[in-house]
Amino acid sequence: MVGIIGYGGYVPKYRIKSEVIAKVWGEDPDRIKKGLGINEKAIASSDEDAATLAVEAAKIALQRAGIPPKKLGALYVGSESHPYAVKPTATIVAEAIGATPDLTAADLEFACKAGTAGIQMCMGMVGAGMIEYGMAIGTDTSQGRPGDALEYSTGCGAAAYIIGKDAESLAIIEDTHSFTTDTPDFWRRNKADYPSHGGRFTGPPAYFKHVKSAALGLMKKMNTKVEDYDYFVFHQPNGKFPKAVAKMLGVPPEKIADGLLTPNIGNTYSGASPLGLANVLDIAKAGDRIFVTSFGSGAGSDAFSIKVTDKIKNREKGKPVSEFIAHKEYVDYATYAKYRRKFKGM
Amino acid sequence: MRKVAIVGVGMTKFGEHWDRGFRDLVTEAGVKALEDAGMSGAEISAGYVGTMAAGSLIGQEHTGALIADYMGLNPIPITRVEGACASGSLALRQGLMAVASGMHDVVVVGGVEKMTDLDTAEVSEILGGAGDQEWELFLGATFPGLYAMMARRYMHDYKATSEMLASVAVKNHKHGSMNQFAQYQNEITIQDVLDSKMVADPLRILDCSPLTDGAAAVVLAPLDIAKKYTDTPIEIVASAQASDTIALHNRSSITGVKAAEIAAQAAYKQAGVSPSQIKVAEVHDCFTIAEIMAIEDLGFFPKGKGGEASLNGETQIGAKIPINTSGGLKAAGHPVGATGVKQAVELTWQLQGEAGKRQVSGADVGLSHNVGGSGATAVVHIYKRVN
Numbered sequence: 130m131v132g133i134i135g136y137g138g139y140v141p142k143y144r145i146k147s148e149v150i151a152k153v154w155g156e157d158p159d160r161i162k163k164g165l166g167i168n169e170k171a172i173a174s175s176d177e178d179a180a181t182l183a184v185e186a187a188k189i190a191l192q193r194a195g196i197p198p199k200k201l202g203a204l205y206v207g208s209e210s211h212p213y214a215v216k217p218t219a220t221i222v223a224e225a226i227g228a229t230p231d232l233t234a235a236d237l238e239f240a241c242k243a244g245t246a247g248i249q250m251c252m253g254m255v256g257a258g259m260i261e262y263g264m265a266i267g268t269d270t271s272q273g274r275p276g277d278a279l280e281y282s283t284g285c286g287a288a289a290y291i292i293g294k295d296a297e298s299l300a301i302i303e304d305t306h307s308f309t310t311d312t313p314d315f316w317r318r319n320k321a322d323y324p325s326h327g328g329r330f331t332g333p334p335a336y337f338k339h340v341k342s343a344a345l346g347l348m349k350k351m352n353t354k355v356e357d358y359d360y361f362v363f364h365q366p367n368g369k370f371p372k373a374v375a376k377m378l379g380v381p382p383e384k385i386a387d388g389l390l391t392p393n394i395g396n397t398y399s400g401a402s403p404l405g406l407a408n409v410l411d412i413a414k415a416g417d418r419i420f421v422t423s424f425g426s427g428a429g430s431d432a433f434s435i436k437v438t439d440k441i442k443n444r445e446k447g448k449p450v451s452e453f454i455a456h457k458e459y460v461d462y463a464t465y466a467k468y469r470r471k472f473k474g475m
Numbered sequence: 476m477r478k479v480a481i482v483g484v485g486m487t488k489f490g491e492h493w494d495r496g497f498r499d500l501v502t503e504a505g506v507k508a509l510e511d512a513g514m515s516g517a518e519i520s521a522g523y524v525g526t527m528a529a530g531s532l533i534g535q536e537h538t539g540a541l542i543a544d545y546m547g548l549n550p551i552p553i554t555r556v557e558g559a560c561a562s563g564s565l566a567l568r569q570g571l572m573a574v575a576s577g578m579h580d581v582v583v584v585g586g587v588e589k590m591t592d593l594d595t596a597e598v599s600e601i602l603g604g605a606g607d608q609e610w611e612l613f614l615g616a617t618f619p620g621l622y623a624m625m626a627r628r629y630m631h632d633y634k635a636t637s638e639m640l641a642s643v644a645v646k647n648h649k650h651g652s653m654n655q656f657a658q659y660q661n662e663i664t665i666q667d668v669l670d671s672k673m674v675a676d677p678l679r680i681l682d683c684s685p686l687t688d689g690a691a692a693v694v695l696a697p698l699d700i701a702k703k704y705t706d707t708p709i710e711i712v713a714s715a716q717a718s719d720t721i722a723l724h725n726r727s728s729i730t731g732v733k734a735a736e737i738a739a740q741a742a743y744k745q746a747g748v749s750p751s752q753i754k755v756a757e758v759h760d761c762f763t764i765a766e767i768m769a770i771e772d773l774g775f776f777p778k779g780k781g782g783e784a785s786l787n788g789e790t791q792i793g794a795k796i797p798i799n800t801s802g803g804l805k806a807a808g809h810p811v812g813a814t815g816v817k818q819a820v821e822l823t824w825q826l827q828g829e830a831g832k833r834q835v836s837g838a839d840v841g842l843s844h845n846v847g848g849s850g851a852t853a854v855v856h857i858y859k860r861v862n
Contacts (some may be wrong), residue, residue, distance in 0.1 A: 154577075329491065330493055334493055
């Protein structure tokens with residue numbers, strides 16, 4: 130078996146409140162906050178992008194793993210906001226953390242689940258003995274069209290995971306199961322600045338069907354049940370969907386609270402469920418079991434069953450996610466529009 | 476002219492049918508209606524279908540032929556009829572005239588719309604085609620905008636309140652909660668409506684009917700052979716249609732729909748009944764204000780009193796005149812071309828005593844009121860239980 134030997138999360142410090150965005154578009158702030166379950170979102174500054182966010186998270190993962198970066202045999206960066214259409218983010222990150230040149234690297238895209246897809250790829254390579262360690266990162270500076278419902282939820286953040294053998298792991302990945310179909314609930318065409326989405330079609334036939342099917346599929350495969358887990362982390366496109374899917378699966382609200390970050394940082398897309406897991410790993414104790422289910426539009430879900438080991442004490446070597454969330458500075462809409470490059474002509 | 480009766484009805488659930496297409500929906504409704512009449516397709520000699528915008532919504536024209544093909548009805552003639560949101564009632568009227576005239580004996584009438592393949596903005600633009608593109612829509616008006624102007628003038632002239640408008644939606648959701656075919660089967664409160672998102676002042680999202688996929692169908696036959704197909708034929712005793720200016724700004728009054736008033740008077744005359752004899756009615760509540768105007772245009776309440784009557788619960792099941800027992804367009808949903816036919820289906824069930832929890836006791840005469848656009852077309856039918 131394989132597991133997580135190091136992990137790191139990063140959330141940029143700037144925040145914009147939902148009510149500030151609502152005011153610009155003449156929407157009722159209370160209805161937005163209640164409807165989406167999002168109070169504020171984290172945004173990257175002018176000098177940040179999906180690559181720099183990934184580097185921040187990767188460095189923390191390395192601190193916790195305590196391995197030299199050159200030992201990484203693979204590095205995958207999952208994002209839907211890769212700075213380049215052609216030219217890998219993964220090479221930028223690998224060079225920045227000192228992992229080059231003897232490794233394989235590639236960029237991944239699967240809407241909000243490219244990060245967990247990277248974890249599965251590393252699991253396969255480590256499990257097969259092709260590499261000793263692999264790093265998978267989910268990172269995004271996600272895009273929401275000004276005035277669209279997505280503008281309230283599209284946040285920025287990243288999480289990195291180093292996958293290695295189970296004996297060295299601070300948390301063992303017991304098993305994984307995916308559920309994938311061609312469901313066009315959300316997309317961004319080539320050269321489009323902002324994504325399109327199918328409104329409520331993103332719910333029942335997309336998010337709920339895939340998250341539920343992947344989660345139930347894994348529990349069936351492993352013969353486990355909700356009661357066997359101490360924490361659940363679901364993909365969190367807003368504050369409501371993860372709560373609703375937890376209810377459908379019979380997961381009590383207290384088991385999802387620690388992995389649910391969207392109300393305060395927005396949906397960090399490829400970073401979302403990986404960051405939720407990082408926040409849970411920051412507080413879990415040896416023996417705890419964590420169930421994670423990501424979701425990427427298009428559509429697919431990856432479910433993971435994770436068991437924390439006594440090596441979890443290594444987390445002390447890195448900064449917890451909660452510190453990044455607490456360290457914040459609010460900006461107004463104009464500053465946010467500048468930081469997120471929403472002005473034409475910039 | 477022969478007397479004509481409905482001898483079979485059927486409909487799909489109304490809602491967001493993401494996994495089903497136009498042809499699936501209309502075929503399901505048609506087959507259900509034939510099954511209800513206990514007949515095979517071989518007995519049908521013609522068909523009429525109402526659909527407003529299949530060409531724009533799903534890129535499919537020539538829908539009559541498509542339906543004949545998919546329902547296995549070739550080579551009988553099937554004709555598409557279009558009159559915006561009144562398309563369904565127009566199809567019913569064509570079917571009725573075909574049987575009454577003796578041109579055809581047994582006719583199937585369908586209404587269908589598949590609306591959720593496009594996003595809301597695109598659908599809104601397409602629905603704008605029900606108004607005057609050149610003078611209204613190109614200049615920025617939307618359908619909620621047109622009805623909002625009617626609402627504002629009505630509220631100004633008759634001191635109507637937002638609570639009165641909201642009470643229409645509350646009542647229709649209550650009725651819809653008892654209808655398994657309704658898109659929305661949840662109850663709402665006046666406060667929910669007043670707190671909902673503003674669309675076009677004073678109309679909020681819960682004052683508006685939704686975008687819906689769905690289909691409905693009825694089978695018509697001469698009354699004298701109707702008992703061959705059903706023990707409870709429902710006779711259509713009146714069918715009237717009237718037209719008005721397509722643009723709202725050319726009307727002498729916008730606090731009522733004159734075409735509906737004219738069609739209603741003609742229908743009452745044909746049927747030989749008065750408004751007080753109607754026991755149940757399905758009216759065109761595309762927006763809450765539209766139902767308030769409808770119940771006045773139909774003569775159920777004096778001009779200016781429809782809002783108060785709604786707020787006082789006089790239009791609920793069990794009260795003075797139960798309006799929209801199906802949930803209306805607001806709660807049952809509004810697949811545009813299907814709506815007029817769905818009204819006939821609901822009234823058939825009511826007059827047959829088959830409406831379940833929402834059954835109006837003693838319902839023997841019913842009325843449907845279907846409006847196209849902001850009132851340029853109006854169709855009224857009156858139905859009677861055959862004793």
